[in-house]
Amino acid sequence: MLDSPLIPDAEYDKLFRELQALEEQYPELRTPDSPTQRVGGKPLDAFQPVRHAVPMLSIRTETDISDQGAIAFDVRVRRELGLSENDPLIKYVCELKFDGLAINLRYEQGRLKQAATRGDGETGEDVTQNVRTIHQIPLSLQGDCPSILEVRGEVYMARRDFERYNERQREQGLPTLVNPRNGAAGSIRQLDSALAARRPLKFFAYGLGEVQGWEWRTTHEEVLGQLGAWGFPVNREHKVVQGAQGLVNFHRSIEAKRDQLPFDIDGVVYKVNSLALQEKLGFVSREPRWAVAHKYPAEEQVTVVRDIDIQVGRTGKLTPVAKLEPVFVGGTTVSNATLHNEDETRRKDVRVGDTVIVRRAGDVIPEVVAVVLDQRPTHAGEIFDLYKRLHGKCPVCGSAIVREEGEADWRCTGGLFCPAQRKQALLHFASRRALDIEGLGDKLVEQLVEVGIVSTSADLYKLGMSALVDLERMGAKSALNLLDAIEHSKQTTLARFIYALGIRNVGETTAKDLARHFGSLDNLMTADEARLQQLPDVGPIVAQSVAAFFAEPHNREVIFQLRAAGVQWAEHEGEPVRELPLSGKTFVLTGTLPSMSRDEVKVTLEERGAKVVGSVSKKTDYVVAGAEAGSKLDKARELNVTVLDEQQFTQLLKDCEST
Numbered sequence: 001m002l003d004s005p006l007i008p009d010a011e012y013d014k015l016f017r018e019l020q021a022l023e024e025q026y027p028e029l030r031t032p033d034s035p036t037q038r039v040g041g042k043p044l045d046a047f048q049p050v051r052h053a054v055p056m057l058s059i060r061t062e063t064d065i066s067d068q069g070a071i072a073f074d075v076r077v078r079r080e081l082g083l084s085e086n087d088p089l090i091k092y093v094c095e096l097k098f099d100g101l102a103i104n105l106r107y108e109q110g111r112l113k114q115a116a117t118r119g120d121g122e123t124g125e126d127v128t129q130n131v132r133t134i135h136q137i138p139l140s141l142q143g144d145c146p147s148i149l150e151v152r153g154e155v156y157m158a159r160r161d162f163e164r165y166n167e168r169q170r171e172q173g174l175p176t177l178v179n180p181r182n183g184a185a186g187s188i189r190q191l192d193s194a195l196a197a198r199r200p201l202k203f204f205a206y207g208l209g210e211v212q213g214w215e216w217r218t219t220h221e222e223v224l225g226q227l228g229a230w231g232f233p234v235n236r237e238h239k240v241v242q243g244a245q246g247l248v249n250f251h252r253s254i255e256a257k258r259d260q261l262p263f264d265i266d267g268v269v270y271k272v273n274s275l276a277l278q279e280k281l282g283f284v285s286r287e288p289r290w291a292v293a294h295k296y297p298a299e300e301q302v303t304v305v306r307d308i309d310i311q312v313g314r315t316g317k318l319t320p321v322a323k324l325e326p327v328f329v330g331g332t333t334v335s336n337a338t339l340h341n342e343d344e345t346r347r348k349d350v351r352v353g354d355t356v357i358v359r360r361a362g363d364v365i366p367e368v369v370a371v372v373l374d375q376r377p378t379h380a381g382e383i384f385d386l387y388k389r390l391h392g393k394c395p396v397c398g399s400a401i402v403r404e405e406g407e408a409d410w411r412c413t414g415g416l417f418c419p420a421q422r423k424q425a426l427l428h429f430a431s432r433r434a435l436d437i438e439g440l441g442d443k444l445v446e447q448l449v450e451v452g453i454v455s456t457s458a459d460l461y462k463l464g465m466s467a468l469v470d471l472e473r474m475g476a477k478s479a480l481n482l483l484d485a486i487e488h489s490k491q492t493t494l495a496r497f498i499y500a501l502g503i504r505n506v507g508e509t510t511a512k513d514l515a516r517h518f519g520s521l522d523n524l525m526t527a528d529e530a531r532l533q534q535l536p537d538v539g540p541i542v543a544q545s546v547a548a549f550f551a552e553p554h555n556r557e558v559i560f561q562l563r564a565a566g567v568q569w570a571e572h573e574g575e576p577v578r579e580l581p582l583s584g585k586t587f588v589l590t591g592t593l594p595s596m597s598r599d600e601v602k603v604t605l606e607e608r609g610a611k612v613v614g615s616v617s618k619k620t621d622y623v624v625a626g627a628e629a630g631s632k633l634d635k636a637r638e639l640n641v642t643v644l645d646e647q648q649f650t651q652l653l654k655d656c657e658s659t
């Protein structure tokens with residue numbers, strides 16, 4: 001398609017979309033060799049070089065991360081423009097500095113013609129085939145558009161997409177991506193576009209290259225507005241400000257919410273708003289004088305692994321954790337970083353003594369992403385072997401450890417005999433979304449378990465003043481507060497209680513489903529695996545975990561004691577008898593329907609008994625796909641899940657009425 005097109009791309013696009021629409025309407029006509037079934041094109045041998053019509057320059061980076069970095073830029077701009085103190089403040093557009101891969105998109109007569117990487121700024125690589133698989137990039141522009149338009153922006157991977165992608169890879173024992181930036185860059189430079197298409201990429205537009213047929217633009221702000229109008233995603237966090245103080249305020253306000261952003265940024269960018277002033281300022285050594293990048297503390301740092309510890313989680317999962325030479329990364333000092341599991345540790349080949357790259361971004365726990373191999377000392381430890389390392393025993397309780405077939409994790413078999421599991425189980429029981437016992441933190445649980453006064457959650461309700469005041473750092477006042485919080489926690493809900501039990505594979509959502517479905521704890525406790533699997537989202541693994549948990553006499557005893565201590569909730573009949581037309585059906589929504597908002601679709605489905613979930617799996621019954629449907633649609637096709645367009649969806653709702 002790329003090397004020797006038989007028809008123009010624009011024509012191809014049109015035909016392709018027509019075919020897609022037809023197939024959506026008449027799924028029986030869809031054949032496996034239809035072009036719509038091939039998300040990317042044929043693998044390439046190499047990328048073709050592309051000479052940029054307008055060079056893709058980089059911007060000067062202000063590495064002084066204090067306010068001074070912003071002030072210095074404003075001072076420079078004013079000096080270059082020959083402005084005095086009495087002249088008015090300069091208007092700037094402040095933007096985020098996205099941490100991905102810069103791309104130039106070339107549109108001719110409104111159609112995407114070519115996408116190229118930056119390369120050395122003069123010549124990049126033709127990555128059109130891969131870029132076309134990014135759903136957020138318009139293949140044709142909306143409304144009136146210039147005859148030639150080059151749009152510049154950043155291809156990136158959102159943090160959640162990156163985490164999910166890696167989680168899936170880890171589960172399957174496949175290599176993970178180092179960070180979202182490498183994820184984006186690696187996917188775009190992937191020669192097989194079908195593989196590239198499987199990576200969840202997104203795009204933000206922030207500037208222009210060559211333009212013919214749009215002469216009268218005057219500010220950068222106007223450019224961003226127009227980019228949005230043509231159909232490009234433009235990040236909302238941009239702002240027009242005045243003077244140095246405006247820049248400083250923007251830098252600070254973004255820093256405060258950096259962790260909450262859905263994607264990585266490594267700084268902010270300031271651009272002089274007036275295009276006339278930009279022209280006047282011009283360039284110096286291939287960098288514009290009218291723009292600067294103002295950085296934030298790095299989210300990746302290099303440090304040394306002092307040791308590898310193994311932590312025991314609530315369900316006995318053994319996680320290797322790198323003990324690090326403390327390092328300032330992503331705004332805090334980090335001295336522990338997860339290595340996830342044995343396979344990951346081996347694949348990255350992390351050894352004691354190694355120099356490693358540590359990443360901490362957003363509120364995700366810090367992780368070791370890679371080893372700097374050429375800095376490995378001669379005395380570095382051996383390749384990581386969890387079993388050998390622990391001599392086959394849990395480091396906390398000495399019970400045997402096992403790694404079941406098909407599982408990525410080793411586990412301690414000690415159950416609640418293991419103090420580590422006990423502590424984690426207690427912390428989980430008391431956590432906010434479980435029984436919400438305020439004040440029962442890490443240190444306290446540690447002491448209670450060490451001293452031996454608490455070993456199960458039921459023991460918490462036997463605590464009295466005398467036992468508590470003897471503990472370290474526990475005055476009479478905090479002891480009273482804690483007892484009060486414990487007393488308070490006795491009134492709860494069934495869903496919270498089920499979640500608090502800490503059953504393996506039962507998170508908050510499953511706990512809610514179970515509570516709603518069974519209505520009472522006794523119903524749930526007596527349900528067998530087959531009965532449990534009647535719930536739409538409960539598969540064999542979850543069913544087995546639940547049944548095994550309640551079969552364990554020790555667990556039944558703890559539950560008995562909790563209830564005897566007064567822990568209670570309102571019980572009601574479950575809902576198994578209430579059969580609605582879509583009961584047991586799972587839906588996933590993607591794209592937008594012209595006639596209904598996403599929330600309306602969700603409520604409509606739920607009212608008819610269906611469950612609406614976020615991602616497509618083999619258990620999904622239907623995917624409702626609207627305009628601009630994303631990767632979920634590809635996934636649905638891959639798994640042969642029925643896809644409904646708006647018309648088919650409306651028909652389904654009508655059918656519901658008649659049943």
Ligand code: IVH
Pocket residue numbers: 057058059060095096097098099100101102103118153154206207269288291293
């Ligand atoms: S403007 C001439 N704006 O940062 C100005 N760049 O060296 C061209 N970047 O490789 C760049 N976010 O990939 C601009 N909002 C933003 C940006 C941004 C990220 C990247 C871009 C470029 C590097 C600047």
